[in-house]
Amino acid sequence: MWKCPPLRRAAGQDPRGKGQFMKAVLIPGDGIGREIAESVKAVSQALDTGIEWQEYAAGAEYAAEHGELLQPGVLDAIEQCGWALKGPTATPIGKGFRSINVQLRQRFNTYANLRPVRTLPGVAARFENVDLVIVRENTEDLYKGIEYMLTDDIANGVKLITRDASLRICRFAFDYARRHGRRKVTAVHKANIMKLTDGLFLNCFRQVAADYPEIEADDVIIDALCMKLVQKPEQFDVMVAPNLYGDIISDLCAGLVGGLGFAPSANIGDKVRIYEAVHGSAPDIAGKNLANPSAILMAFAMMLKDLGQAGAADRLNSAIQAQVAEGKVVTADIGGTAATTEFTQAVIARL
């Protein structure tokens, strides 16, 4: 069963005499990243988490100035700390460099992308009581980036699915379900058409499911799933999917609960885990103190829980929920007028 890695080299004795402290990497990223990273630092301090942030730049803005995407030292720091919280980084469409997210996931083999999706009181949404978890395979499928031009007019991309990665992600999903008292795991696929690649994924799912008799297991074709999700999302619980389908249904599910402003995620490997908001760098509102920091704060809460600070994580989630439910000091994306900094201070006041 998957377990949090111990606090390795990055941990030490807290100079304040309160026990252990630990180092974690913070990558603000592009656009609104800097603003929401400031919220994280303020909340971390208010919660007295003992986390010492190692801050590194990465992304398109850093590249424009320095000619490279990642500040030197960031990869070593992530390797050493094992824990990182990352802001959004911009990726050019159809040309240019490969996504930093994809590079980090492949470099550190953070094979599981965990995305819980829940309705929050106070956030206008199409449904009430949505409570889903998406487990997305993070390292292969079409995102492996194996693309080439066969001729000037024919582009080819390789959909790579392996038995090892499929067994690993399915086992992760069932372990998660067991640990969190979830009733069902659904495999997402298109094995009726992609009989070898998605067929292999589905066979691995069925093999793993046999080891978890107490958890219901079923499977659904990706297009049918999209329709069922927008009609009756409560029929699903934990969903496990290859990379591309997982990416798409994550945003679809975020839309079910009121958008990307409240969608956190974790990229989990055996040695490294990187937490982030699902949303992007929001260039239209960057630098204006308008961003909603909730998603990255909720990703930070996921990190705190995995670090063994469940109490602090619960306090943070409750404070965000109460602040949003009250609806007075909230950001523009959910109908308010508050600045990022005002919302952050209001959440801190509730901690």
Ligand code: NAI
């Ligand atoms: P986006 O998520 O940045 O923005 C979509 C819309 O949602 C915009 O109107 C934006 O203002 C709003 N929005 C997003 N986050 C918000 C927040 N926290 N508070 C308030 N409003 C928010 O998606 P878009 O425009 O497609 O992508 C912009 C850039 O971000 C692209 O370069 C893309 O590659 C990158 N991106 C990075 C991700 C990551 O690093 N994890 C994930 C998704 C996109």
